[in-house]
Amino acid sequence: MQKRIAIIGGGIVGATAAFYLSQLPGAQQVKVTLFDDGVGQATSAAAGIISPWLSKRRNQRWYRLAKAGAALYPELMHDAQLGTEVYQQTGTIVTREAAVDLEVLADLAQERRRTAPTMGTVSVLSAKDVQAQIPLLTNPQPGVLISGGARVDGPALVQGLLDRASAVNLSVKRERVTLTTDGDVVTSMGPQRFDRVIVAVGAWLKEVLAPVGITADVRPQKGQLIELAVKDYPLQEQMPVLMPEGExxxxxxxxxxxxxxxxxxxGGKFDLSRDPAVKADLLASAQRLVSGLSADSITGMRVGTRAYTPDFAPFFGPVPEHEKLLVASGLGSSGLTTGPEIGRLLAGSALYGGEPDWSEYEKPLTTYLSSSAE
Ligand SMILES: Cc1cc2nc3c(=O)[nH]c(=O)nc-3n(C[C@H](O)[C@H](O)[C@H](O)COP(=O)(O)OP(=O)(O)OC[C@H]3O[C@@H](n4cnc5c(N)ncnc54)[C@H](O)[C@@H]3O)c2cc1C
Incomplete structure (x- = not known):
């Protein structure tokens, strides 16, 4: 008999889980249905920087997961046959004004590189070199270039993965669903029973798990960014991502x-309004780096809701005492980096079962999930 798996949420976690559920050995015996309403999705609002190696975060579990996520990208793009318009290792430049800070950063990069081949090469660049890499910059600072740093187009990635999986065993339903006490999925057609349910709803986990009697310690955080069209843009299509100090x-x-x-x-709330003051602030930031930009250069503004846990760490896996359910949330500001690895691990667990040991990547799920009855 075919196994029926539901995925709730079609951001980076849900989409990669769906993709791997269509590729892993045994996929022919599985029927997958993904439910997603897309409202406020973090993945489609994200900036798309994949460069975790120089982060100041001390959480080693997070770092191992982020490193694994960054390393998975080239393989995922190959397997899903997605091109450089979706993901490209353009390089990332992290700048520091003071020579001493730059030296510390360069040392860290060299050290991290030893265990992270995806980083590629590490070079220290003068302000002039940085400008040569990104000619539209008018106010460059010296920095460290990591050649393996990348940018990804979140919405294009999700669409590409869902298209590939839909050609095999996936049906996508664009609707908001809820769970029953037993973990059945309540759809517009009524409750539906699945063998496993992957709940990959990002910041909405608390409300989705409430009927099951589980409280999730996750809060929403609003993120906004602007899209600009730069006139006289140099004919250079492949420029590194810039992570400037203080900007x-x-x-x-x-x-x-x-x-x-x-x-x-x-703010602790779900708020998808586009704030004019934030727009002006982001434009001012852009203008400090590129002269000649004005309000007319802005072509769009994106808003999304990130999910945060109290210790800023993501969590994922089978829910204790609720065998049917698997969850993922709390990916915070680096979820495009960690998300594909989380989706891949969840897909394997949903397909093959067992009790995975992911303690190298996360604390026990009971750190973030508790019974509402307690
Ligand atoms: C502005 C911004 C910039 C960012 N920049 C970066 C970056 O540069 N690099 C990086 O690594 N990360 C970045 N992130 C973080 C990253 O985008 C997120 O951590 C990641 O996308 C979270 O993925 P997810 O799949 O967990 O959740 P989401 O992408 O939020 O997906 C969850 C989905 O579940 C759906 N859903 C919720 N409830 C239900 C329901 N009841 N029924 C059906 N569907 C439901 C939602 O509509 C949504 O589509 C950024 C985030 C934001 C907001």
Whole structure:
């Protein structure tokens, strides 16, 4: 008999889980249905920087997971046959004004590189070298270039993965669903029973798990960024991503498109409004780096909701005492980096069962999930 697996949430976690569920040995015996309403999705709002190696975060579990996620990308793109318009290792430049800070950063990069081949080469660049790499910069600082750093187009990636999986064993339903006490999925057609349910709803985990009697310690955080069209953009399609000191990140895509962001707004609410004051602030940040930009250069503004846990760490896996359910949430500001690896692990667990030991990547799930009855 065919196994029936549901995925709730079609962001990076849900989409990669769906993709791997269509590729892993045994996929022919599985029927997968993904439910997603897309509202407020973090993945489609994200800036798309894949460069975790120089992060100041001390959480080693997070670092191992982020490193594994960054390393998975080239293989995932190959397997899903997605091109450089979706993911490209353009390199990332992290700048520091003071020579001493630059030296510390360069030492860290060299050390991390030993265990992270995806980083590629590490070079220290003068301000002039940085400008040569990103000619539209008018106010460059010296920095460290990591050649394996990348940018990814979140919405294009998700669409590509869902298209590939739909050709095998996936049906996508664009609707908001809930769970029953027993973990059945309540759809517009009524409750449906599945063998396994992957709940990959990002910041919405608390409300989705409530009927099952589980409280998830996850809060929403709003993020906004702007898209700009740069006039007289140099004919260089492949420019590194810039992570400047004290400024917003700066992601040049091809064809004159530039993304600047993102904000981290902790209001604790779900708020998808585009804030004019934030727009002006992001533009001012862009103008400090590129002269000649004006309000007319802004072509769009994106808003999304990130999920955060109290210790800023993601969690994922089978829910204790609820065998049918698997969850993932709390991916925070680096979920495009960690998300594919989480989706891949969840797909394997949903397909083959067992009790995975992912303690190298995360704390026990009971750190973040508790019974509402307690
Ligand atoms: C502005 C911004 C910039 C970012 N930049 C980066 C970056 O540069 N690099 C990086 O690594 N990360 C970045 N991130 C973080 C990253 O985008 C997220 O951590 C990641 O996308 C989370 O993925 P997810 O699949 O867990 O959740 P989401 O992408 O939020 O997907 C969850 C989905 O579940 C759906 N859903 C929720 N409830 C239900 C329901 N009841 N029924 C059906 N569907 C439901 C939602 O509509 C949504 O589509 C950024 C985030 C933001 C907001």
């Amino acid at each position: 917003r990140d700066f992601i040049p895509f091809g064809h004159g498109k530039l993304i600047v962001g993102a904000t981290h707004e902790d």
